[in-house]
Amino acid sequence: MTAATETTNKKRLSGIIDFLSKWGTIITIFVLLAFFSIAMPSFRTPSNMVTIMRSISIVTVIATGITVSLTVDGFDLSVGSVATFTVALVMSFFVWYGWGTLPAIIVSLLIALIVAVVNSFLIVKLHIFDLLATLATMFIFEGVAMTYTGGGSISQGMPRLDGTPTTGAIPAGFRLVGQSPYIIIIMLVIVMLVHVFLSYTKHGRYLYIVGGNREAARLSGIPVNRYRTLAYFLSALLAGMGGIMLAARIGSAQINAGAGYLMPAVAAAFIGFSVAGVKKPNAIGTLVGAVLVGLLENGLIMMSVPYYSLNIIKGLVLAIALAITYYRKHD
Amino acid sequence: MEAKHRLEMKRISIEFPGVKALDNVNFNVKSGEIHALVGANGAGKSTLMKILGGAYGHYVGDIFFDGTKVDIRNPHDAKELGIDVVYQEVDIALIPYLSVAENIMLDKMANEMKGKHFIRWGNIHRSAREILKQVGIDLDTHTLVQDLSLAEKQMVLIARALATNTNFLVLDEPTAPLSQTETEELFRLMRDLAENQDVGVVFISHRLPEIFEVCETITILRDGQVVADATIDDMTQQKLVELMLGRRFEETYPKIRVPIGDVIFEVKNLIEEAGRVRNVSFSVRSGEIVGMTGLVGAGKTELCKTLFGAYPIKSGEVLLHGKSLTMRSPHAAVSQGVALVPEERRKEGILVDEPVFINLTLPSLDKFTRGPDFVNTRAERTIARQVIDELGIVTPSADQKVAYLSGGNQQKVAVGKWLIADAEIYIFDEPTKGVDVGAKRDIFELIGKLAKQGKGIIYASSEIPEILDISDRIYVMYDYAIVKEFETAEATEEEILFYSAGGQ
Numbered sequence: 001m002t003a004a005t006e007t008t009n010k011k012r013l014s015g016i017i018d019f020l021s022k023w024g025t026i027i028t029i030f031v032l033l034a035f036f037s038i039a040m041p042s043f044r045t046p047s048n049m050v051t052i053m054r055s056i057s058i059v060t061v062i063a064t065g066i067t068v069s070l071t072v073d074g075f076d077l078s079v080g081s082v083a084t085f086t087v088a089l090v091m092s093f094f095v096w097y098g099w100g101t102l103p104a105i106i107v108s109l110l111i112a113l114i115v116a117v118v119n120s121f122l123i124v125k126l127h128i129f130d131l132l133a134t135l136a137t138m139f140i141f142e143g144v145a146m147t148y149t150g151g152g153s154i155s156q157g158m159p160r161l162d163g164t165p166t167t168g169a170i171p172a173g174f175r176l177v178g179q180s181p182y183i184i185i186i187m188l189v190i191v192m193l194v195h196v197f198l199s200y201t202k203h204g205r206y207l208y209i210v211g212g213n214r215e216a217a218r219l220s221g222i223p224v225n226r227y228r229t230l231a232y233f234l235s236a237l238l239a240g241m242g243g244i245m246l247a248a249r250i251g252s253a254q255i256n257a258g259a260g261y262l263m264p265a266v267a268a269a270f271i272g273f274s275v276a277g278v279k280k281p282n283a284i285g286t287l288v289g290a291v292l293v294g295l296l297e298n299g300l301i302m303m304s305v306p307y308y309s310l311n312i313i314k315g316l317v318l319a320i321a322l323a324i325t326y327y328r329k330h331d
Numbered sequence: 332m333e334a335k336h337r338l339e340m341k342r343i344s345i346e347f348p349g350v351k352a353l354d355n356v357n358f359n360v361k362s363g364e365i366h367a368l369v370g371a372n373g374a375g376k377s378t379l380m381k382i383l384g385g386a387y388g389h390y391v392g393d394i395f396f397d398g399t400k401v402d403i404r405n406p407h408d409a410k411e412l413g414i415d416v417v418y419q420e421v422d423i424a425l426i427p428y429l430s431v432a433e434n435i436m437l438d439k440m441a442n443e444m445k446g447k448h449f450i451r452w453g454n455i456h457r458s459a460r461e462i463l464k465q466v467g468i469d470l471d472t473h474t475l476v477q478d479l480s481l482a483e484k485q486m487v488l489i490a491r492a493l494a495t496n497t498n499f500l501v502l503d504e505p506t507a508p509l510s511q512t513e514t515e516e517l518f519r520l521m522r523d524l525a526e527n528q529d530v531g532v533v534f535i536s537h538r539l540p541e542i543f544e545v546c547e548t549i550t551i552l553r554d555g556q557v558v559a560d561a562t563i564d565d566m567t568q569q570k571l572v573e574l575m576l577g578r579r580f581e582e583t584y585p586k587i588r589v590p591i592g593d594v595i596f597e598v599k600n601l602i603e604e605a606g607r608v609r610n611v612s613f614s615v616r617s618g619e620i621v622g623m624t625g626l627v628g629a630g631k632t633e634l635c636k637t638l639f640g641a642y643p644i645k646s647g648e649v650l651l652h653g654k655s656l657t658m659r660s661p662h663a664a665v666s667q668g669v670a671l672v673p674e675e676r677r678k679e680g681i682l683v684d685e686p687v688f689i690n691l692t693l694p695s696l697d698k699f700t701r702g703p704d705f706v707n708t709r710a711e712r713t714i715a716r717q718v719i720d721e722l723g724i725v726t727p728s729a730d731q732k733v734a735y736l737s738g739g740n741q742q743k744v745a746v747g748k749w750l751i752a753d754a755e756i757y758i759f760d761e762p763t764k765g766v767d768v769g770a771k772r773d774i775f776e777l778i779g780k781l782a783k784q785g786k787g788i789i790y791a792s793s794e795i796p797e798i799l800d801i802s803d804r805i806y807v808m809y810d811y812a813i814v815k816e817f818e819t820a821e822a823t824e825e826e827i828l829f830y831s832a833g834g835q
């Protein structure tokens with residue numbers, strides 16, 4: 001009978017692992033909420049909750065971009081640079097050229113898609129590994145943004161590098177994009193749109209199928225390369241939107257403004273895999289992942305953990321998220 | 332003569348979510364015999380053998396080795412007892428980017444390298460060559476496994492099993508990808524192992540004549556239960572089929588005669604870029620089933636794939652209804668009305684991690700959208716359930732992951748997905764590989780129905796009797812080219828074999 005009890009034990013154990021990998025993220029969020037609230041009464045104030053949501057908005061949007069690239073079994077490391085590049089573009093349009101909000105945003109996003117063109121060319125046409133190709137473009141466009149701005153920063157009233165004075169202003173309407181509640185609403189709308197696109201449309205279905213088994217997808221008549229390209233365009237577009245929100249938030253272009261968002265965005269997207277047992281990259285899960293990362297960061301800062309030590313914790317969270325994702329993948 | 336070893340599985344039961352795969356199964360095998368395990372698709376054959384091989388630890392029941400109770404819960408336990416299982420899904424057991432030698436010596440390297448750190452490559456290749464010689468195939472041990480054909484991969488797996496001490500060898504549908512000569516060669520090896528090395532061999536196959544040719548004892552499973560345990564002399568093919576299907580069954584397939592129309596599909600001087608199709612010309616008429624035969628390796632699969640746009644063409648023309656097709660990609664082929672059921676289902680035909688219904692609707696998803704490309708999963712499931720019924724796919728629901736279906740049922744999914752997509756030309760590449768006699772007939776009937784609707788059908792298979800049963804006209808391939816055309820009514824198996832072997 002030992003064998004039988006051993007099997008039931010094993011069953012129970014795998015049941016527990018199963019449960020944890022499905023709901024672990026959500027449970028952790030509540031545990032963290034409880035812990036921080038008890039430790040610091042000020043943590044639970046509504047205004048701090050809003051602060052957390054506002055602080056994760058940009059990460060979440062950039063992370064949805066990574067999520068889309070993950071659906072085709074790809075990986076877009078260049079999202080941080082796309083964000084930086086977009087910030088530089090949109091600020092230059094305002095400050096250097098005095099454009100209005102809408103044209104500045106639209107043209108910036110369009111130009112940012114050049115990154116997607118390069119990415120998909122490297123990956124789909126030249127068959128370079130996704131991770132390596134986007135590592136290259138990450139550096140390229142970080143450099144492009146710096147070169148374009150002449151050092152990295154642009155702010156209202158600051159002369160251009162060659163000394164020409166600038167007269168353009170950042171429209172007040174644009175600044176609103178970076179304020180709560182608007183920034184939070186925008187983030188939620190984007191997450192919903194991406195969720196609907198991935199889960200309910202033909203194209204979303206195809207993206208996942210391409211990621212699942214490229215050869216079977218191809219032999220089912222799916223234009224595989226077109227969908228891989230689409231994934232990189234969407235991830236660049238979403239990262240670009242993150243950049244717009246970032247520009248509105250800080251009101252200027254800074255050196256490598258988007259770089260810091262890469263790591264938490266990757267963590268959020270991977271944590272999102274396992275949320276509620278979806279076992280696939282998905283937008284809602286990514287949002288939950290971003291909440292977890294944001295909560296942790298906010299709570300730790302409030303507990304006066306120095307910012308330079310935060311990376312230790314963030315890195316650990318990423319490692320745990322990856323562990324859960326890949327551990328489950330094995331059976 | 333007393334057998335060297337006895338292996339007894341007693342009252343084995345196992346469940347998966349929604350499926351009771353085995354129910355109180357008793358299975359005995361002893362050294363020196365070749366024991367057949369037969370049953371319809373989904374009967375539980377592979378599951379029983381996976382338990383024996385230690386792949387599933389959560390069964391109930393007991394296993395005895397030479398009368399002593401043993402506990403097999405993982406592959407290592409099975410190996411210790413000298414039990415080796417060559418699974419149906421050969422691809423998942425091999426490491427594609429390693430050489431033949433490394434794959435063969437994998438278990439040995441893993442188990443006997445304790446305390447050693449340097450690999451002696453000379454030894455590895457020498458040992459691998461010796462085992463290959465015993466297995467009776469001629470393979471360069473330096474070749475990468477990813478460059479092998481399915482048949483060769485199979486052999487590598489058998490060789491790997493033999494590299495370590497083997498008391499019992501389980502072969503789960505080993506002959507499915509093999510040609511006749513390769514099958515003969517395998518049988519020779521099985522007999523040699525049983526007679527001269529006292530190995531107990533368990534053999535699973537859906538080709539019943541093979542069972543009678545090579546096995547001595549037989550166990551028949553139906554719906555997870557043993558329905559018969561006999562010596563082969565007490566069994567007839569008719570009785571076997573009826574026991575395994577649980578109903579009367581007429582084995583010969585009566586071809587459905589349909590009026591044959593004009594030529595709808597024409598291939599002119601087709602040449603593939605890498606020479607995998609050499610100047611092939613042929614035609615298919617509406618309602619016609621064209622058999623494409625030849626030995627394994629004659630280039631049938633390559634032709635099928637080229638016709639489907641999956642391989643690049645160098646020159647030549649493909650016409651459908653007199654209109655020249657653009658042959659850029661499978662996507663183009665599908666949208667122009669060409670469908671292909673590919674040979675290697677796990678790699679090419681199905682998505683194992685997706686549910687049945689998503690697999691079935693994949694090539695025709697456009698039919699299930701509304702609004703701006705929103706997928707209507709209700710409609711998808713409805714159609715999927717229809718196809719599941721029509722083909723008798725054994726699955727608890729349309730939402731079951733395909734990975735959890737039995738091998739033959741996976742094949743039915745690979746066929747079923749093209750029925751929903753309305754194509755004009757259907758290309759089937761070995762579609763009955765691994766399906767049971769009942770299901771094979773279902774697939775034949777289905778193909779017959781397509782012909783009746785006036786579709787053109789290309790049926791590629793190295794099983795000549797099957798081709799003779801189902802086709803109207805036959806092309807024989809040899810060395811990537813068509814060498815002979817027959818009207819099926821006038822063809823004989825001998826003649827086809829003659830041209831398949833390169834006869835002129």
Ligand SMILES: Nc1ncnc2c1ncn2[C@@H]1O[C@H](COP(=O)(O)OP(=O)(O)OP(=O)(O)O)[C@@H](O)[C@H]1O
Nearest residue numbers: 347352372373374375376377378735736737738739
């Ligand atoms: N891992 C699993 N999870 C869920 N169901 C499973 C799993 N493995 C097998 N089954 C189910 O158990 C039953 C027996 O499957 P099995 O693979 O043993 O059939 P089989 O006799 O080998 O068939 P075939 O001839 O088609 O290979 C099937 O209904 C199958 O769907």
Ligand SMILES: [Mg+2]
Nearest residue numbers: 377419737738
């Ligand atoms: Mg099987």
